[in-house]
Amino acid sequence: xxxxxxxxxxxxxxxxxxxxxxxxxxxxxxxxxxxxxxxxxxxxxxxxxxxxxxxxxxxxxxxxxxxxxxxxxxxxxxxxxxxxxxxxxxxxxxxxxxxxxxxxxxxxxxxxxxxxxxxxxxxxxxxxxxxxxxxxxxxxxxxxxxxxxxxxxxxxxxxxxxxxxxxxxxxxxxxxxxxxxxxxxxxxxxxxxxxxxxxxxxxxxxxxxxxxxxxxxxxxxxxxxxxxxxxxxxxxxxxxxxxxxxxxxxxxxxxxxxxxxxxxxxxxxxxxxxxxxxxxxxxxxxxxxxxxxxxxxxxxxxxxxxxxxxxxxxxxxxxxxxxxxxxxxxxxxxxxxxxxxxxxxxxxxxxxxxxxxxxxxxxxxxxxxxxxxxxxxxxxxxxxxxxxxxxxxxxxxxxxxxxxxxxxxxxxxxxxxxxxxxxxxxxxxxxxxxxxxxxxxxxxxxxxxxxxxxxxxxxxxxxxxxxxxxxxxxxxxxxxxxxxxxxxxxxxxxxxxxxxxxxxxxxxxxxxxxxxxxxxxxxxxxxxxxxxxxx
Amino acid sequence: xxxxxxxxxxxxxxxxxxxxxxxxxxxxxxxxxxxxxxxxxxxxxxxxxxxxxxxxxxxxxxxxxxxxxxxxxxxxxxxxxxxxxxxxxxxxxxxxxxxxxxxxxxxxxxxxxxxxxxxxxxxxxxxxxxxxxxxxxxxxxxxxxxxxxxxxxxxxxxxxxxxxxxxxxxxxxxxxxxxxxxxxxxxxxxxxxxxxxxxxxxxxxxxxxxxxxxxxxxxxxxxxxxxxxxxxxxxxxxxxxxxxxxxxxxxxxxxxxxxxxxxxxxxxxxxxxxxxxxxxxxxxxxxxxxxxxxxxxxxxxxxxxx
Numbered sequence: 001x002x003x004x005x006x007x008x009x010x011x012x013x014x015x016x017x018x019x020x021x022x023x024x025x026x027x028x029x030x031x032x033x034x035x036x037x038x039x040x041x042x043x044x045x046x047x048x049x050x051x052x053x054x055x056x057x058x059x060x061x062x063x064x065x066x067x068x069x070x071x072x073x074x075x076x077x078x079x080x081x082x083x084x085x086x087x088x089x090x091x092x093x094x095x096x097x098x099x100x101x102x103x104x105x106x107x108x109x110x111x112x113x114x115x116x117x118x119x120x121x122x123x124x125x126x127x128x129x130x131x132x133x134x135x136x137x138x139x140x141x142x143x144x145x146x147x148x149x150x151x152x153x154x155x156x157x158x159x160x161x162x163x164x165x166x167x168x169x170x171x172x173x174x175x176x177x178x179x180x181x182x183x184x185x186x187x188x189x190x191x192x193x194x195x196x197x198x199x200x201x202x203x204x205x206x207x208x209x210x211x212x213x214x215x216x217x218x219x220x221x222x223x224x225x226x227x228x229x230x231x232x233x234x235x236x237x238x239x240x241x242x243x244x245x246x247x248x249x250x251x252x253x254x255x256x257x258x259x260x261x262x263x264x265x266x267x268x269x270x271x272x273x274x275x276x277x278x279x280x281x282x283x284x285x286x287x288x289x290x291x292x293x294x295x296x297x298x299x300x301x302x303x304x305x306x307x308x309x310x311x312x313x314x315x316x317x318x319x320x321x322x323x324x325x326x327x328x329x330x331x332x333x334x335x336x337x338x339x340x341x342x343x344x345x346x347x348x349x350x351x352x353x354x355x356x357x358x359x360x361x362x363x364x365x366x367x368x369x370x371x372x373x374x375x376x377x378x379x380x381x382x383x384x385x386x387x388x389x390x391x392x393x394x395x396x397x398x399x400x401x402x403x404x405x406x407x408x409x410x411x412x413x414x415x416x417x418x419x420x421x422x423x424x425x426x427x428x429x430x431x432x433x434x435x436x437x438x439x440x441x442x443x444x445x446x447x448x449x450x451x452x453x454x455x456x457x458x459x460x461x462x463x464x465x466x467x468x469x470x471x472x473x474x475x476x477x478x479x480x481x482x483x484x485x486x487x488x489x490x491x492x493x494x495x496x497x498x499x500x501x502x503x504x505x506x507x508x509x510x511x512x513x514x515x516x517x518x519x520x521x522x523x524x525x526x527x528x529x530x531x532x533x534x535x
Numbered sequence: 536x537x538x539x540x541x542x543x544x545x546x547x548x549x550x551x552x553x554x555x556x557x558x559x560x561x562x563x564x565x566x567x568x569x570x571x572x573x574x575x576x577x578x579x580x581x582x583x584x585x586x587x588x589x590x591x592x593x594x595x596x597x598x599x600x601x602x603x604x605x606x607x608x609x610x611x612x613x614x615x616x617x618x619x620x621x622x623x624x625x626x627x628x629x630x631x632x633x634x635x636x637x638x639x640x641x642x643x644x645x646x647x648x649x650x651x652x653x654x655x656x657x658x659x660x661x662x663x664x665x666x667x668x669x670x671x672x673x674x675x676x677x678x679x680x681x682x683x684x685x686x687x688x689x690x691x692x693x694x695x696x697x698x699x700x701x702x703x704x705x706x707x708x709x710x711x712x713x714x715x716x717x718x719x720x721x722x723x724x725x726x727x728x729x730x731x732x733x734x735x736x737x738x739x740x741x742x743x744x745x746x747x748x749x750x751x752x753x754x755x756x757x758x759x760x761x762x763x764x765x766x767x768x769x770x771x772x773x774x775x776x777x778x779x780x781x782x783x784x785x786x787x788x789x790x791x792x793x794x795x796x797x798x799x800x801x802x803x804x805x806x807x808x809x810x811x812x813x814x815x816x817x818x819x820x821x822x823x824x825x826x827x828x829x830x831x832x833x834x835x836x837x838x839x840x841x
Contacts, residue, residue, distance in 0.1 A: 035799065038573075038617050038618055038619075039618070039619065046573070046575070119585045119588065119589055120589060122573075122586065122589060122619065123582070123585070124582075125574070125575075125577040125578050125579075125582060128581075128582060141581060141585070205614065205619040205620065206618070206619050207618065207619065207620050222791065223620070223625055223628045223629060223791060223796075224629065224791035224792075224795055224796055224799070225701075225702060225703075225791035226701075248701060248789070249789060249791070250700055250701075250789040251786070251789065252786070252787070252789070255687070255699065255700055255787070255788075255789060258687055258688070258691060258692050258699050259699050259700060261692055262691050262692055262695060262698075262699050264698060264699065264701075412567060412802060413567075413572065413802065413803075414565075414566075414567025414568065414569070414571075414572045414802065414804045415567045417568070417572050417575065418566055418567050418568045418571055419566075420576070421568070421571045430576060432576070435577075449579055450577070450579050450580065451580055451583065452576060
């Protein structure tokens with residue numbers, strides 16, 4: 001009898017052990033790329049850390065294909081577009097339930113979009129990108145202040161909270177009417193601002209996760225510590241292999257690498273400073289993944305500045321930079337030189353477009369012509385981002401050969417943001433990663449639709465009307481050669497006038513544990529737990 | 536004693552008020568706009584204005600002060616600009632972590648620093664004394680961030696004995712506590728050594744020895760009790776500075792404490808968080824100073840508060 005009891009105990013313990021090992025195996029631990037999320041609410045999501053949670057927990061009418069990044073059906077299984085390109089009718093997928101078990105219907109979609117006009121939820125720019133061309137959005141939002149009249153305080157107009165252009169047609173059908181045809185509208189719908197939450201869910205403060213339909217649910221958010229996700233038992237799609245996820249807060253990239261090497265992280269950042277060591281280590285280099293980002297690191301110019309207002313000086317600086325050297329040394333090869341707006345991967349990218357090939361004789365000629373035969377001193381502003389500071393210091397070294405003394409003025413991010421918005425600078429570094437893969441999202445760098453660019457003179461420069469007209473034409477043209485030609489023309493005009501100084505298109509490196517198969521990181525650089533296979 | 540305690544508590548009020556006003560003004564005098572920080576380069580004028588209004592920073596400074604202050608008096612520290620959580624909740628969540636880290640670090644510092652100081656004093660000018668002085672010198676000279684990284688590399692990466700960062704289990708506390716304790720350990724050791732040395736030259740020690748008392752009794756009963764006063768003073772202020780000084784340690788070890796929260800809050804100009812955290816740190820400092828003062832009569836019966 002005693003022996004039987006002992007055997008049962010041993011078998012029981014082994015079972016518990018096996019179950020716990022299995023549970024352990026189905027769990028994945030990663031770290032946030034920057035710090036920690038600011039919100040769990042997709043409507044307010046604005047940082048990469050916010051997006052990481054939102055994109056694994058919530059879904060929109062459409063999603064992007066993880067490889068091609070083109071829009072594919074998600075909560076809407078099909079849609080029709082009117083001939084004039086203004087009216088989209090989406091048919092919702094059958095059998096979709098939220099994580100609380102309730103069924104998705106058109107009222108949830110209407111609720112999710114209307115909710116974005118509530119100023120109290122801290123709606124982010126991605127919601128603006130989704131809805132800004134939808135009929136009724138402007139009326140539903142709080143009124144805009146007039147630019148240039150001191151502290152911008154909105155008029156106390158209560159928002160309508162209902163967007164007339166989003167209508168429920170049937171239980172499973174929603175109609176969205178645009179004020180002008182926007183080709184990228186379907187792509188924009190894949191942004192977190194377009195994610196659908198259950199009617200009535202989503203608190204005002206973003207700390208309570210809204211009820212969504214995605215493959216995971218938020219179990220716990222421990223401040224400055226971790227966010228824990230678990231597989232959504234009511235998920236409408238294929239159940240993910242990874243059942244438990246812990247996303248830790250480890251802001252120091254080098255600490256993340258140490259954690260990865262110690263085996264306590266499955267995915268970590270791989271900062272440029274660590275790349276030579278990682279590449280020389282056979283085990284680590286086999287786990288190194290580098291994904292080109294649709295980005296453009298560039299210098300925004302104060303076009304009103306006495307020195308930088310002169311196109312000859314702007315061009316001189318653009319021609320003096322040794323971009324390849326910066327990429328080889330500082331970025332350890334992570335990136336390609338940028339000569340224009342569009343990164344490789346966009347249909348508008350033209351490998352032969354190279355207006356800023358390094359030419360030091362031309363630099364000296366331009367500077368002499370501009371009245372600086374003995375060289376010129378310029379100042380570039382930046383925040384304390386380590387990579388960017390090293391890039392700018394390397395840039396200063398390369399342009400010094402042509403008689404340009406480039407002073408790098410690095411301040412706290414909040415100080416730099418304030419000065420950049422007021423444009424109290426000659427020029428400043430801009431790390432621009434595209435929100436969605438459409439050339440129009442890169443042209444934004446030239447448009448006077450935000451205080452920072454207005455104050456830097458992007459609205460008053462002589463080519464501004466031409467760029468704006470082409471932009472308005474391009475955004476409505478169907479995808480194809482004609483549309484691409486319009487956006488390339490914008491690029492040509494902008495680079496001719498050197499409205500920005502492009503430096504490089506970046507790439508992001510991560511260490512990904514060899515036990516993660518499938519597609520742990522999609523081509524947008526987002527970690528996708530549901531796409532992982534456990535080896 | 537009770538009257539003294541009440542008087543000290545009453546003195547807290549203007550101190551806290553002063554600190555509150557100073558923090559309120561200083562964080563706003565710093566360049567940097569929280570709304571612009573939140574909106575970044577992507578927000579248009581409309582969303583920037585909406586954010587300003589939501590955060591309440593479009594109001595005149597006096598109105599803002601009144602709103603924040605009257606809420607604070609009622610115990611409401613407001614909501615974080617960044618995470619939008621109640622600041623009191625954020626502090627309640629991070630304070631225990633910082634307190635545990637501070638106490639562990641102090642236990643290490645006291646547990647090693649005081650015995651080492653006594654040994655150094657007794658074996659004055661011996662190899663042990665020199666060794667302890669070397670440790671003290673290293674302790675006060677090594678920057679905590681460097682020490683933290685070395686501990687991570689040695690014990691986390693090479694030996695794989697301890698977790699490199701994070702929290703939740705006792706093992707997570709070891710490396711940050713050691714890193715945080717090192718400076719304090721050195722100071723405590725030096726103070727113990729010098730005050731013990733001073734006590735050892737006193738007449739009562741000679742008398743005790745001439746009475747034939749054992750070395751242990753002379754040290755424990757006569758020397759240590761007289762050398763304790765400066766040690767308690769350093770200990771009290773040291774514990775307070777440890778709590779706030781764990782800031783760098785918390786950043787290096789990704790430890791979810793108040794120090795790291797304060798660093799993040801200042802960087803993002805999260806006014807309510809900064810105000811709430813600074814007031815909490817001020818309360819901790821003031822409370823610990825009071826505690827030290829109350830401990831004096833226990834250590835030295837000649838001290839009396841009336």
